Amino acid sequence: MIALAPVPIIGLASGRFLTWIEPKYRGIRETVSRLNSRLENNLGGARVIKTFNRYEFELDRVSDQSDHYHDEKVGAIKIRRAFFSGLRIITGLVFVAMLWVVGSDIITGSSSALEAGVVATFFMLLRRLYAPMRRVGKTANKYQLAKSSSERVFGILGHEPEVTSPEDAYVPESVEGHVEFDDVTFSYEENETILNGVDLDVAAGETVGLAGTTGAGKSTLLKLLPRFYDVDDGAVRVDGVDVREWDLPHLREHVGIVEQNPYMFSGTAEENIAYGDLSVLSGDDESVSDAVVDAAKAAEAHEFITDLPEGYDTEIGERGVKLSGGQRQRLAIARALLNDPEIVILDEATSDVDTETEEQIQQSLDRLTADRTAFVIAHRLSTIKDADRIVVMEEGQVAETGSHDELLRADGDYASLWAMQAGGSVSGAATADD
Numbered sequence: 001m002i003a004l005a006p007v008p009i010i011g012l013a014s015g016r017f018l019t020w021i022e023p024k025y026r027g028i029r030e031t032v033s034r035l036n037s038r039l040e041n042n043l044g045g046a047r048v049i050k051t052f053n054r055y056e057f058e059l060d061r062v063s064d065q066s067d068h069y070h071d072e073k074v075g076a077i078k079i080r081r082a083f084f085s086g087l088r089i090i091t092g093l094v095f096v097a098m099l100w101v102v103g104s105d106i107i108t109g110s111s112s113a114l115e116a117g118v119v120a121t122f123f124m125l126l127r128r129l130y131a132p133m134r135r136v137g138k139t140a141n142k143y144q145l146a147k148s149s150s151e152r153v154f155g156i157l158g159h160e161p162e163v164t165s166p167e168d169a170y171v172p173e174s175v176e177g178h179v180e181f182d183d184v185t186f187s188y189e190e191n192e193t194i195l196n197g198v199d200l201d202v203a204a205g206e207t208v209g210l211a212g213t214t215g216a217g218k219s220t221l222l223k224l225l226p227r228f229y230d231v232d233d234g235a236v237r238v239d240g241v242d243v244r245e246w247d248l249p250h251l252r253e254h255v256g257i258v259e260q261n262p263y264m265f266s267g268t269a270e271e272n273i274a275y276g277d278l279s280v281l282s283g284d285d286e287s288v289s290d291a292v293v294d295a296a297k298a299a300e301a302h303e304f305i306t307d308l309p310e311g312y313d314t315e316i317g318e319r320g321v322k323l324s325g326g327q328r329q330r331l332a333i334a335r336a337l338l339n340d341p342e343i344v345i346l347d348e349a350t351s352d353v354d355t356e357t358e359e360q361i362q363q364s365l366d367r368l369t370a371d372r373t374a375f376v377i378a379h380r381l382s383t384i385k386d387a388d389r390i391v392v393m394e395e396g397q398v399a400e401t402g403s404h405d406e407l408l409r410a411d412g413d414y415a416s417l418w419a420m421q422a423g424g425s426v427s428g429a430a431t432a433d434d
């Protein structure tokens with residue numbers, strides 16, 4: 001009975017231990033993830049930190065997070081140490097008590113059943129009984145540690161995407177590229193309407209330029225087309241079918257996007273262009289795919305790529321850090337050309353580049369938008385001057401539509417934006433162009 005006395009005590013203590021250690025382990029996971037994201041931010045924003053000389057500030061913020069992590073970790077270690085030491089003390093004390101009782105029995109000869117050899121064997125077996133009992137505690141500890149880690153992992157894995165394909169999704173045999181925004185209302189946050197009743201019918205093959213003051217909702221409107229978000233009210237239709245009824249991968253395959261600051265993966269120039277259509281990669285390291293070269297030529301990117309140290313095989317580094325903004329844009333246009341979508345979205349593709357680069361990008365854009373439905377958001381109005389139609393957005397609504405000449409004659413928002421740019425307050429490009 002003395003030998004078995006620790007069993008219920010260890011069982012109870014293990015139960016208490018689990019409830020004490022659980023919040024500590026969860027705290028450790030949370031603080032370490034905050035510390036990691038702070039470090040990642042610092043690495044990603046290293047240039048901004050250097051520019052503003054914010055070493056000390058960032059060091060303090062990292063130290064703060066590091067201290068929180070340290071405190072949580074030390075808290076867990078204290079509980080763990082108390083628990084495991086407690087287990088050893090309990091089993092040790094029982095061992096001593098057993099020695100005392102049995103030993104004195106043998107010495108005094110009061111128990112005829114106990115011989116020294118039997119007692120020695122009994123104590124050896126007792127050690128074998130206590131070792132797994134202590135292991136129960138260790139297993140409980142590992143279980144709790146794994147539980148708090150897996151809660152975080154499965155929390156992410158189990159996250160349901162808000163935008164998914166419906167059952168019996170629409171899969172088109174061919175796509176024309178007719179796009180309708182029908183009374184579209186949208187907000188990112190509740191009660192903060194960003195788009196308010198936008199109506200826009202764009203024929204297949206038409207090029208629409210979007211203009212308007214910053215924050216008017218131009219980018220947001222176009223994010224609804226490949227379903228990065230869903231409308232709150234109204235509908236976005238492609239070829240007469242609501243995008244929410246489309247098979248999502250098919251929809252996105254037919255909508256190409258060139259962002260102002262396109263993302264480049266670490267890898268070669270060829271691989272980054274081929275991302276638009278991975279089937280063109282032959283797997284042969286020696287030769288460059290003809291389709292990639294054709295796309296690069298159409299995007300005015302071939303020349304600078306062949307000037308790179310290893311041409312198309314040059315590693316352009318994580319996020320394309322070895323390329324200029326204009327070069328990255330042309331690679332992104334080549335990537336989109338290779339995918340050959342029926343609908344393209346170009347978001348402010350010509351801002352922030354010099355005049356020569358702008359001309360090259362303009363040429364590649366013209367090739368990209370030809371024979372496709374195209375939406376071009378541009379801060380430099382010269383980029384969209386020749387669009388079939390220009391849509392001016394203000395405060396989440398369509399304020400004006402028409403051709404460049406019609407809008408100038410109407411003397412509204414577009415005319416004043418144009419006059420402002422021609423006056424050189426935004427960029428000199430419009431002046432030169434006009």
Ligand SMILES: Nc1ncnc2c1ncn2[C@@H]1O[C@H](COP(=O)(O)OP(=O)(O)OP(=O)(O)O)[C@@H](O)[C@H]1O
Pocket residue numbers: 188189194212213214215216217218219220221
């Ligand atoms: N992911 C987001 N979450 C919450 N609000 C957002 C998000 N993206 C944009 N907004 C808000 O939506 C409004 C419209 O932004 P949007 O980027 O569509 O404007 P824009 O007309 O394209 O502006 P710009 O010409 O400066 O790019 C802005 O007030 C912006 O703060």
